[in-house]
Amino acid sequence: xxxxxxxxxxxxxxxxxxxxxxxxxxxxxxxxxxxxxVLIDKHNYHQFQPLLYQVASAGxxxxxxxxxxxxxxxxxxxxxxxxxxxxDLLIEEHVVVTSIGNLSYDYLVVAAGTTTNFFGNETIxxxxxxxxxxxxxxxxxxxxxxxxxxxxxxxxxxxxxxxLNVVIVGGGATGVEIAGAIxxxxxxxxxxxxxxxxxxxxxxxxxxxxxxLLASMSEEASGNALRYLTDMGVIIYLQKRVVNYEAGRVLLxxxxxxxxxxxxxxxxVVAEHFNNISPELIGHGGRLLVNEFNQLKDHQDxxxxxxxxxxxxxxxxxxxxxQVAPVAIQQGELLADNLERMLKGSSLVPFAYKDRGAxxxxxxxxxxxxxxxxxxxxxxxxxxxxxxxxxSILGVKNKLIVLINWIWNYITYDKSVRFIFKSSPKGY
Amino acid sequence: xxxxxxxxxxxxxxxxxxxxxxxxxxxxxxxxxxxxxVLIDKHNYHQFQPLLYQVASAGxxxxxxxxxxxxxxxxxxxxxxxxxxxxDLLIEEHVVVTSIGNLSYDYLVVAAGTTTNFFGNETIxxxxxxxxxxxxxxxxxxxxxxxxxxxxxxxxxxxxxxxLNVVIVGGGATGVEIAGAIxxxxxxxxxxxxxxxxxxxxxxxxxxxxxxLLASMSEEASGNALRYLTDMGVIIYLQKRVVNYEAGRVLLxxxxxxxxxxxxxxxxVVAEHFNNISPELIGHGGRLLVNEFNQLKDHQDxxxxxxxxxxxxxxxxxxxxxQVAPVAIQQGELLADNLERMLKGSSLVPFAYKDRGAxxxxxxxxxxxxxxxxxxxxxxxxxxxxxxxxxSILGVKNKLIVLINWIWNYITYDKSVRFIFKSSPKGY
Numbered sequence: 001x002x003x004x005x006x007x008x009x010x011x012x013x014x015x016x017x018x019x020x021x022x023x024x025x026x027x028x029x030x031x032x033x034x035x036x037x038v039l040i041d042k043h044n045y046h047q048f049q050p051l052l053y054q055v056a057s058a059g060x061x062x063x064x065x066x067x068x069x070x071x072x073x074x075x076x077x078x079x080x081x082x083x084x085x086x087x088d089l090l091i092e093e094h095v096v097v098t099s100i101g102n103l104s105y106d107y108l109v110v111a112a113g114t115t116t117n118f119f120g121n122e123t124i125x126x127x128x129x130x131x132x133x134x135x136x137x138x139x140x141x142x143x144x145x146x147x148x149x150x151x152x153x154x155x156x157x158x159x160x161x162x163x164l165n166v167v168i169v170g171g172g173a174t175g176v177e178i179a180g181a182i183x184x185x186x187x188x189x190x191x192x193x194x195x196x197x198x199x200x201x202x203x204x205x206x207x208x209x210x211x212x213l214l215a216s217m218s219e220e221a222s223g224n225a226l227r228y229l230t231d232m233g234v235i236i237y238l239q240k241r242v243v244n245y246e247a248g249r250v251l252l253x254x255x256x257x258x259x260x261x262x263x264x265x266x267x268x269v270v271a272e273h274f275n276n277i278s279p280e281l282i283g284h285g286g287r288l289l290v291n292e293f294n295q296l297k298d299h300q301d302x303x304x305x306x307x308x309x310x311x312x313x314x315x316x317x318x319x320x321x322x323q324v325a326p327v328a329i330q331q332g333e334l335l336a337d338n339l340e341r342m343l344k345g346s347s348l349v350p351f352a353y354k355d356r357g358a359x360x361x362x363x364x365x366x367x368x369x370x371x372x373x374x375x376x377x378x379x380x381x382x383x384x385x386x387x388x389x390x391x392s393i394l395g396v397k398n399k400l401i402v403l404i405n406w407i408w409n410y411i412t413y414d415k416s417v418r419f420i421f422k423s424s425p426k427g428y
Numbered sequence: 429x430x431x432x433x434x435x436x437x438x439x440x441x442x443x444x445x446x447x448x449x450x451x452x453x454x455x456x457x458x459x460x461x462x463x464x465x466v467l468i469d470k471h472n473y474h475q476f477q478p479l480l481y482q483v484a485s486a487g488x489x490x491x492x493x494x495x496x497x498x499x500x501x502x503x504x505x506x507x508x509x510x511x512x513x514x515x516d517l518l519i520e521e522h523v524v525v526t527s528i529g530n531l532s533y534d535y536l537v538v539a540a541g542t543t544t545n546f547f548g549n550e551t552i553x554x555x556x557x558x559x560x561x562x563x564x565x566x567x568x569x570x571x572x573x574x575x576x577x578x579x580x581x582x583x584x585x586x587x588x589x590x591x592l593n594v595v596i597v598g599g600g601a602t603g604v605e606i607a608g609a610i611x612x613x614x615x616x617x618x619x620x621x622x623x624x625x626x627x628x629x630x631x632x633x634x635x636x637x638x639x640x641l642l643a644s645m646s647e648e649a650s651g652n653a654l655r656y657l658t659d660m661g662v663i664i665y666l667q668k669r670v671v672n673y674e675a676g677r678v679l680l681x682x683x684x685x686x687x688x689x690x691x692x693x694x695x696x697v698v699a700e701h702f703n704n705i706s707p708e709l710i711g712h713g714g715r716l717l718v719n720e721f722n723q724l725k726d727h728q729d730x731x732x733x734x735x736x737x738x739x740x741x742x743x744x745x746x747x748x749x750x751q752v753a754p755v756a757i758q759q760g761e762l763l764a765d766n767l768e769r770m771l772k773g774s775s776l777v778p779f780a781y782k783d784r785g786a787x788x789x790x791x792x793x794x795x796x797x798x799x800x801x802x803x804x805x806x807x808x809x810x811x812x813x814x815x816x817x818x819x820s821i822l823g824v825k826n827k828l829i830v831l832i833n834w835i836w837n838y839i840t841y842d843k844s845v846r847f848i849f850k851s852s853p854k855g856y
Contacts (some may be wrong), residue, residue: 045847071844134849138851143853
């Protein structure tokens, strides 16, 4: 295998795997006067994952929640982006093996995040629609719209209903948000766009294994989300698990089955996997074990940040931090400082998570927020949710276009990006 | 094959194949008090083809130049849209055969347009990138961006240059516009986004078989376009044809060959093909022969409008009209009136094309316009071009978002939609 062509300098080379929230925060903050930085990602853009569900439900364009890495790092000296998939980490040799060649490093930062956990069920992997990337959200949008078109021309009533049944598996924030968004499509879009479908034809099921929705939030937030979704006509099954998909039916663990063409799978994640990692470095959920400085166990020059790392803080997070954007961002920013400290021989600062709360939105004027000193729901929580997300989206033009879309959709009760666009590069 | 399920009414049923400029103009204008209208298209949206090249060159989002049919026709009574491909026309039986079933009609309107003409060369069909649909434009964007990424990591200098060579075949408006747009990417985007590529690494060739660019426009317009593109560094070959693609090289008819991974094919169109059409109904370019009322030869209840029809007007257009949007729109609008006249037993009005001129844009502040009484080039033509196109795009929000993008791109010299998004619906 060839080597990836990056100029050799006297500076230490940091290789960052993954430009999600953690990798991006680090790459933005690290000083290129002191390090050469190589960012490797399998997409050529950063994706703003919290709004994937709006892409999937035709409310926003994919490009509005994406930002090209090359554009973001234009002004950064001695910075290199490479579009590639990382296969192996050869930690002893200080080399990463990628789809386009090998690359050596002085410091390695693994910020590769997580992928959808299908719990080893190959049938479900083939049939189900995950929602961890912009491309997957686009695929979900394409598929949802195509199912509606196909339902219209189906003369068998059972097949027709199956085309119109949507089963969402996983009652975390993503599951709640996509359930809300699809039920708004059902209420505001379908009667106008598909007058030849029965008004209530689309049926949305939300299946959650635990005893409540939004398990990581307060009882109050969970209760409000449950009430909002029930009022919007979503059929919610708690304490049930999906165990298989057979002959067009979603099978639950209690023996019940739901006929449904569309199975949306947002029920859990597992850390991205690399070859050549010894098992004692891996904790629950496939996460890589790190110390308080995000250093991989027994490897001082390998750092792991964000959803893929497992940093146990005995006092406050004995099972690791929640796998959310703020943890990744704070770890990325701290690591930028710690790497400079390392270079100077100063002692490193341990990570301490500043939890500012959690938010989830269900629909128009309906959200829940557990802030530090305040719990909100309804319109106020929804406004807070919008402001927080708008502020976090990368790029002034993206902010502007998302805002126009939100205002437009709010006034018109519309979700206007209802296109089936298929595309893949030719020759690859 | 099942029948497509459309309610049977006492009204006459018009089936329109294709929701391009012609089909859309007809469907918009026809009165649903008097007809039942069924529109069949293989996409669920109308596409604004004149701006495809801006999607392909990452200047605009696909959704900005697309508009969902269902949304456009929400308020139209007794109107039905079906997402399907039409295979056969059974003219004697008054039936169209589609991918989702058969459908009978009282009046048939064929407005299916044209497709890219590869002149029977299967190798070129496989390798080349056409640009007749939003999906093809998106594929071109994805491919162009991926080629740049791959060039960066190519250690063989010949392969690298081949990845950076773009050959555009066809010097009509589309060829001129995409050549201009890619050379602006070369000038304004690549030096900033890809500082590790040589400044002039990207080489753009434009190959045209005739003696001038923009063959259908004035000598003045052709000359200006040639001068603009040459100044922008595009290498233009006139009176040359591409005859094949072999071993990574584009072969020309004079024996010359150009090593190039990217072959953009906008060199000609051929009418969409249906089975079961007798050869004497077909004229040059595969176009269907119609009389002055757009009626198919010998078939009073079958109409053909737009690019797919060949309407010879001995006085002014002995070889048929140019295959451009204004002809299609005017034919669609006239047909709406003529169908109502037919219903009332009045005599039909023959088509007379009102030619308002032609426009093509090359880049920032650079366009050419042959208007009725005025020829413009440069900045003024460019402003006219923008106003005409902005006015024609469907939907207020689309106009607004296109305008914001144009202003943004103008001020920042940026084309911001530089994403590689791959997607296709699951299970289809």
